[in-house]
Amino acid sequence: MAEGFARALAPREIQVYSAGTEPKQIHPLAIKAMKELGIDISVQRSKSLEEVPLEKIDLVVTLCGEAAESCPIFSKEIERLHWLLPDPVLAKGTEEEVLKTFREVRDNIHARVQELFSSMMNPQKRS
Secondary structure, eight states: OHHHHHHHHOOTTOOOOOOBSSOOOOOHHHHHHHHTTTOOOTTOOOOBGGGSOGGGOSEEEEOOGGGGGGSOOOOTTSEEEEOOOOOGGGOOSSHHHHHHHHHHHHHHHHHHHHHHHHHHHSGGGOO
C-alpha cells in the first residue's frame, strides 16, 4: 500500500523504490482497500532488498510494525524514518473485520506519505 501511495503522490523528481525483507504476494485485501481510493496495486509485486539500488537511496521509510527486529540496517548516509504500523495481514476476524484493519493502516500510510512529500517540497515543514 505504501508503494502505491508513494508512486501516486511522489513529485516527478523523486524516484520511488519498494522492497521487503520477506517478499510475498500482495494481499487481496490490500488491493481491495487501495482500489477503494482509486489506486490499483494489483500489478505491483513484492521485491527483495537486493532488487533496490541502495546506492541511489537518500531516504528509507520502514514499516516493520511488530517485526522491528527484522528491519534492515542501512548506511549512516541514508536518512531513515520508521513508521511503526501494525501489519494488517496479522488481523483476525471476519473478512470485513480484517478489511477494516487494512483500511485503517491504508489511511494511516496515506496521511504519512502525503505529509512526507509535503515536507520534502517545503523543507521548513520538515521536523
